[in-house]
Amino acid sequence: MKIRRAAAGASIAALLPLAGTALAQTDPASDSNSDLRQEIEEQKQRLLVLERKLEIQQEAATAAAATAPRLTLNASRFQIGNTDNTNFIRFRGTLHADARTYGGESVPETADTFILRRVRPTLEGTFGGIYDFKFMPDFAGGRTSIVDAYAAARFHTAATVTVGKFKPPVGLERLQSSADIRFIERALPTNLVPNRDLGVQVSGDFAGGAFSYAVGYFNGVPDGQSSDNLATPDVEVDTAGDYAARLFFQPFTNSDNFNLRGLGFGIGTTWVDVDGTAANTALSAYRSPGQQSVFSYRANTATGTTPNNATFADGERLRLAPQFYYYRGSFGILGEYTTVEQDVSRAVGGVTRSDTLKNSAWQAQFSWFVTGEDEAFRGFTPGSTFRPGKDGSGAWEVVARYHELDIDDAAFEGGAASFANPLTAVSKASAYGVGVNWYPWNTVKLSLNYELTEFEGGAATGDRADEQALLSRFAINF
Amino acid sequence: MKQPHWQRRLLIALTTSVFVVGIGPVAQAAEVTLLNVSYDPTRELYTDFNKSFGEYWRKKTGDTVKINQSHGGSGRQARSVIDGLAADVVTLALAADIDAIATNGKLLPVNWEERLPDHSAPYTSTIVFLVRKGNPKNIRDWGDLVRPGIGVITPNPKTSGGARWNYLAAWAWAKKQPGGSDATAKEFVKKLFKNVPVLDTGARGSTTTFAQRGIGDVAISWENEAWLATQELGPDKFEIVIPTISILAEPSVAVVDKVVLRRGTRTVAEEYLKYLYTPEGQEIAARNYYRPRNAAVAAKHAELFPKLELVTIKDFGGWGKAQKEHFGDGGVFDQIYGQ
Numbered sequence: 061m062k063i064r065r066a067a068a069g070a071s072i073a074a075l076l077p078l079a080g081t082a083l084a085q086t087d088p089a090s091d092s093n094s095d096l097r098q099e100i101e102e103q104k105q106r107l108l109v110l111e112r113k114l115e116i117q118q119e120a121a122t123a124a125a126a127t128a129p130r131l132t133l134n135a136s137r138f139q140i141g142n143t144d145n146t147n148f149i150r151f152r153g154t155l156h157a158d159a160r161t162y163g164g165e166s167v168p169e170t171a172d173t174f175i176l177r178r179v180r181p182t183l184e185g186t187f188g189g190i191y192d193f194k195f196m197p198d199f200a201g202g203r204t205s206i207v208d209a210y211a212a213a214r215f216h217t218a219a220t221v222t223v224g225k226f227k228p229p230v231g232l233e234r235l236q237s238s239a240d241i242r243f244i245e246r247a248l249p250t251n252l253v254p255n256r257d258l259g260v261q262v263s264g265d266f267a268g269g270a271f272s273y274a275v276g277y278f279n280g281v282p283d284g285q286s287s288d289n290l291a292t293p294d295v296e297v298d299t300a301g302d303y304a305a306r307l308f309f310q311p312f313t314n315s316d317n318f319n320l321r322g323l324g325f326g327i328g329t330t331w332v333d334v335d336g337t338a339a340n341t342a343l344s345a346y347r348s349p350g351q352q353s354v355f356s357y358r359a360n361t362a363t364g365t366t367p368n369n370a371t372f373a374d375g376e377r378l379r380l381a382p383q384f385y386y387y388r389g390s391f392g393i394l395g396e397y398t399t400v401e402q403d404v405s406r407a408v409g410g411v412t413r414s415d416t417l418k419n420s421a422w423q424a425q426f427s428w429f430v431t432g433e434d435e436a437f438r439g440f441t442p443g444s445t446f447r448p449g450k451d452g453s454g455a456w457e458v459v460a461r462y463h464e465l466d467i468d469d470a471a472f473e474g475g476a477a478s479f480a481n482p483l484t485a486v487s488k489a490s491a492y493g494v495g496v497n498w499y500p501w502n503t504v505k506l507s508l509n510y511e512l513t514e515f516e517g518g519a520a521t522g523d524r525a526d527e528q529a530l531l532s533r534f535a536i537n538f
Numbered sequence: 539m540k541q542p543h544w545q546r547r548l549l550i551a552l553t554t555s556v557f558v559v560g561i562g563p564v565a566q567a568a569e570v571t572l573l574n575v576s577y578d579p580t581r582e583l584y585t586d587f588n589k590s591f592g593e594y595w596r597k598k599t600g601d602t603v604k605i606n607q608s609h610g611g612s613g614r615q616a617r618s619v620i621d622g623l624a625a626d627v628v629t630l631a632l633a634a635d636i637d638a639i640a641t642n643g644k645l646l647p648v649n650w651e652e653r654l655p656d657h658s659a660p661y662t663s664t665i666v667f668l669v670r671k672g673n674p675k676n677i678r679d680w681g682d683l684v685r686p687g688i689g690v691i692t693p694n695p696k697t698s699g700g701a702r703w704n705y706l707a708a709w710a711w712a713k714k715q716p717g718g719s720d721a722t723a724k725e726f727v728k729k730l731f732k733n734v735p736v737l738d739t740g741a742r743g744s745t746t747t748f749a750q751r752g753i754g755d756v757a758i759s760w761e762n763e764a765w766l767a768t769q770e771l772g773p774d775k776f777e778i779v780i781p782t783i784s785i786l787a788e789p790s791v792a793v794v795d796k797v798v799l800r801r802g803t804r805t806v807a808e809e810y811l812k813y814l815y816t817p818e819g820q821e822i823a824a825r826n827y828y829r830p831r832n833a834a835v836a837a838k839h840a841e842l843f844p845k846l847e848l849v850t851i852k853d854f855g856g857w858g859k860a861q862k863e864h865f866g867d868g869g870v871f872d873q874i875y876g877q
Binding site for chain 2: 105108109147
């Protein structure tokens with residue numbers, strides 16, 4: 061249609077000089093001269109009309125494009141929505157394929173394995189520019205679980221209400237997405253904070269993100285656990301829910317001072333008064349950086365069908381997690397200290413022992429983009445992409461960390477009546493980790509980590525042997 | 539002592555509810571945004587009005603209100619709102635377009651006209667002719683528009699509210715001629731549209747076609763748009779011709795209930811429209827060549843608004859009937875245009 065109109069316009073334009081020539085050869089006073097003038101005027105009007113119709117057609121096409129659904133398909137985004145992104149649905153995905161191998165004597169050779177750590181197709185979206193949803197199942201490990209399933213209403217930057225299953229606002233590295241964590245496995249403090257849980261949360265930012273808060277009420281999960289790991293998944297299994305809160309400050313985030321812009325610090329906490337039982341202990345085991353179980357409370361050993369001598373949560377549990385990060389150019393530091401004070405009890409031989417145990421963990425983690433990209437808590441884009449035979453190496457990053465887990469000594473007191481068995485459960489773990497990450501593409505990451513962990517206790521002969529874990533990962537995150 | 543389990547749940551639910559309900563208005567107090575979805579020629583009117591209302595609202599409440607505008611053909615704008623454009627208020631060319639939002643979109647009650655004075659039409663206008671300086675084609679009344687060789691500029695009644703007023707004014711004139719009937723009016727309007735070389739989607743587009751692109755001999759125009767063209771584009775280029783008969787055009791306004799409820803903007807949206815009826819709002823309307831409802835303001839600007847015989851939409855049985863008969867699918871306009 062456009063071509064036909066343009067051709068018509070061109071034809072008319074071509075006629076105009078001819079008409080003009082004819083006019084020049086005619087007596088100006090004659091009637092035919094007047095007719096020609098009128099004809100030229102009419103042709104001019106027709107040309108203007110054609111041009112205007114074309115203009116209107118183009119305006120209509122532009123207006124239609126502005127309201128037409130927009131499909132975005134690129135290296136990192138698969139999305140359909142409207143042009144201003146107030147309504148969209150996005151498909152995302154996470155695939156983490158790991159290889160784990162261990163040196164030393166603490167881990168049997170049978171533990172060496174390939175493993176699908178995360179297989180998470182994700183659907184998320186926004187409606188009306190206010191209401192968000194996310195649905196993220198996980199098919200890794202030969203089972204299906206719902207990792208995240210929530211709806212959020214962003215009434216204001218200072219008031220977002222989130223309901224469903226998601227991460228309670230506590231541990232710093234736990235709150236960093238699995239695509240953004242710098243090591244293949246999170247550090248020891250993550251053992252002490254909740255993973256995913258069901259509940260309701262109100263959160264928001266003030267002063268352009270300089271101060272953020274989150275408060276929530278959740279079913280409650282034992283240390284490091286997700287609600288889908290509970291005996292009855294994704295429901296309240298004890299008698300009380302957890303109150304959770306987090307305050308976080310980035311006082312210079314909007315400042316012109318680039319030395320301090322990347323500084324953030326805050327504290328997360330949970331509190332609950334929980335009544336566990338020997339059958340449903342509301343306690344959990346802790347894992348090493350190589351994902352081996354290194355600490356657990358005593359389980360039931362009594363004969364009969366009713367568990368009755370396991371250690372169980374029996375009173376208040378208070379988690380405190382001060383935390384910070386600092387990013388400046390291609391360097392980053394992340395640190396957190398986490399404590400859990402947990403009232404526990406254990407009944408042995410008709411006598412019930414109770415105590416308050418205080419377990420703690422901390423980490424300091426360093427990251428550096430050798431290729432110069434900016435470090436950040438969330439997200440990053442490689443300065444170049446790697447294509448065989450062409451320029452560009454992708455992004456290269458080296459990382460290092462030190463982290464510790466310290467179990468309250470009181471857990472091991474009492475001999476056979478102790479809350480934890482000193483012959484199998486470690487009282488302390490100290491880990492040194494180094495690693496390198498290669499991002500050949502902004503959605504692809506290859507990681508290699510080496511982690512040396514030293515233990516105190518946890519073996520019949522004294523200290524559990526050092527764990528030497530070599531972990532590698534091929535990750536796709538989009 | 540532990541609280542019973544259900545009490546804890548209730549406490550949390552109540553606390554959360556109170557927090558959300560409480561913080562909502564507080565959070566919005568700092569800066570409120572409204573979207574006013576309007577028709578084509580009101581850009582200048584609402585630029586002035588929004589500034590005045592913003593100052594009024596800040597003085598009254600201490601809050602800042604930012605008003606975003608959207609303009610286009612009135613019918614097309616109504617369609618956009620029905621399709622999801624989150625208009626807090628609509629200020630459209632005619633009541634039928636807001637009726638469509640109420641009935642088809644179910645975004646506000648069907649009795650919306652009763653919520654504000656003057657059936658929610660705070661200012662009026664009428665339809666006049668804009669011709670080139672000196673009126674070289676000697677166009678004096680509607681009958682001149684169907685002469686052979688006269689180029690008439692008017693937008694598409696399917697998308698433009700102003701175009702529907704134009705059409706109905708032409709129909710009314712034809713019917714009032716000796717021997718006039720619906721049949722003669724239909725034939726007249728059919729001839730008129732044969733002289734229309736370009737159908738813009740809105741009134742502002744038609745002004746562009748006529749005044750800036752130099753197409754046609756006469757533009758059938760909103761009175762305010764004609765005044766604007768002569769004042770802004772040059773009094774030495776155009777002049778206004780007042781026909782013997784025209785129509786009382788009543789642009790209508792309404793709060794879009796479902797949007798303001800969702801966004802928490804009902805109060806400010808209602809106040810925004812009420813401000814149109816205040817002396818300040820009426821003065822702004824008059825300054826932008828809309829006929830004010832307020833008698834004192836109208837008297838002050840009487841020289842801008844000549845008296846002429848005006849039919850009203852009631853002469854067509856109301857918008858419901860007129861819309862269906864003339865502009866609905868298969869209606870009179872569909873029958874005559876393109877034949």
